[in-house]
Amino acid sequence: xxxxxxxxxxxxxxxxxxxxxxxxxxxxxxxxxxxxxxxxxxxxxxxxxxxxxxxxxxxxxxxxxxxxxxxxxxxxxxxxxxxxxxxxxxxxxxxxxxxxxxxxxxxxxxxxxxxxxxxxxxxxxxxxxxxxxxxxxxxxxxxxxxxxxxxxxxxxxxxxxxxxxxxxxxxxxxxxxxxxxxxxxxxxxxxxxxxxxxxxxxxxxxxxxxxxxxxxxxxxxxxxxxxxxxxxxxxxxxxxxxxxxxxxxxxxxxxxxxxxxxxxxxxxxxxxxxx
Numbered sequence: 001x002x003x004x005x006x007x008x009x010x011x012x013x014x015x016x017x018x019x020x021x022x023x024x025x026x027x028x029x030x031x032x033x034x035x036x037x038x039x040x041x042x043x044x045x046x047x048x049x050x051x052x053x054x055x056x057x058x059x060x061x062x063x064x065x066x067x068x069x070x071x072x073x074x075x076x077x078x079x080x081x082x083x084x085x086x087x088x089x090x091x092x093x094x095x096x097x098x099x100x101x102x103x104x105x106x107x108x109x110x111x112x113x114x115x116x117x118x119x120x121x122x123x124x125x126x127x128x129x130x131x132x133x134x135x136x137x138x139x140x141x142x143x144x145x146x147x148x149x150x151x152x153x154x155x156x157x158x159x160x161x162x163x164x165x166x167x168x169x170x171x172x173x174x175x176x177x178x179x180x181x182x183x184x185x186x187x188x189x190x191x192x193x194x195x196x197x198x199x200x201x202x203x204x205x206x207x208x209x210x211x212x213x214x215x216x217x218x219x220x221x222x223x224x225x226x227x228x229x230x231x232x233x234x235x236x237x238x239x240x241x242x243x244x245x246x247x248x249x250x251x252x253x254x255x256x257x258x259x260x261x262x263x264x265x266x267x268x269x270x271x272x273x274x275x
Contacts, residue, residue, distance in 0.1 A: 009048050009069035010058040011041070032133040034153045037074065040197065044073045044099065047205040049227050051212055052220030064089040069211065071097040079107040083119035090123070091187030095211055098124060099194045099204070100154045101131075117156075124193040125164035125184040129157040131195075132175070142180045142196050142203060144168035149198040156195030158182055167207055168196065181207055183214070190214065226262075237268040250274065 048055050048071070056067070060082055064070050070089060075098070083103070090096050103120035105111055112118040116128040134140050134152045141148045142155075148171055158179040160166055168181040180196040181203070192211050194204055212219045222228065225241035235253075239245050239262045246261035250272050258268035 009053050009071060010056050010062075010064065010067040011045060011048070012058055012060070012070060012072040012075060032153060034133070034136065040100075040153075041073045043201040043204060044071055044208065046224075047201065047208040050205060050220070050222050050224075051209060052222060052228050053212075054230060060085070064094060065092060067094070068215070068217070069095045069097070071099070071208070072102055073099045075099075075102045076104050077107050077109055078103040078105075078119050080119050082107075083123055086120075086191075087123050087186070090189035090191055093188035095190050095192075095215055096123075097192045097194065097208060097211060100156055100197045102193075104131075120193075123186070124182065124191050125161045125186075126158040126179070126182055126193055127161065128195075129159055129175070129178065131156050132173070140173060141171040142168050142198065143171045144181070144203055145206070147203075149200070149203040151196050151198045153197040153199070155180065155197070156193075158193065158195050167192070167210070168203060170196075183211070233271060235270050235272065237262060239264055239266055239268075 045055065053069070058064065058067070064085070086096055098120060103117040115121060116130065121127060132155045136152055138152065140151050142151050144167060155170065155175075157170070157175045160179050160182050164182050164184040166179045166182055168179070170176055170178050170180050181192070181194045183190060183192040190211065192207065194207055196203070198204060209219060223241050223243070223245055226237065226239050226245050228235065228237045230236070234256070237247060242264050244261040244263050247268070249260070249270060252274045253270045253272045255268065255270045258266055260268065262268045
């Protein structure tokens, strides 16, 4: 639990952009009963928190350059202006993560007059052939790093362009072998596209963590339910995991509340006087 410089990540959030597929003018747009916008977004925030990174929520008109990492989960309604802003952010050294359904419609909630996800295609370095969602009784897998993961909720089917690296591929159905997640370097930064939504979110967690690793930024590997935050010069850790957790604190850290190991449902607060 050391220096957090360079870890900070922003989660871009706008209600209409995230929830455009839940309901527009009273018409349900989810396309699958397995989709839940809040659960989807929270899966990514949990992946971020597992790294020990400070996290903030931002809007489209905020300054992205304050954050080394930026993620826009299921940001369905994307204008060309926003896509251009994302590109400038990456070219200047930012690391951008986009996910399923991002860019599917314009800022008015209408499909783009062009290819699927038109505004972000040059940014992510992919073409989007289409998308699929499956009933819960179907079998569907995606493969990455020698492992397979179940998915049902959503799958963007990607065809990478030259210079784009494939991180995960679909293992079955008519799009077997097609890319499910990709990454590319752009300017001084990188863009990662995670087109699949797996059942347990483990693939997404691993890919989010890999973005930090490719950027040569050291991260934590906190267990599920263990969270760290910072307030007023103090480090705070809570444990919602059923097992105790023993964090490695800096030698200069002074514990002001709690003890190590951190028991379930307990809090640990410490202060590190070193800069």
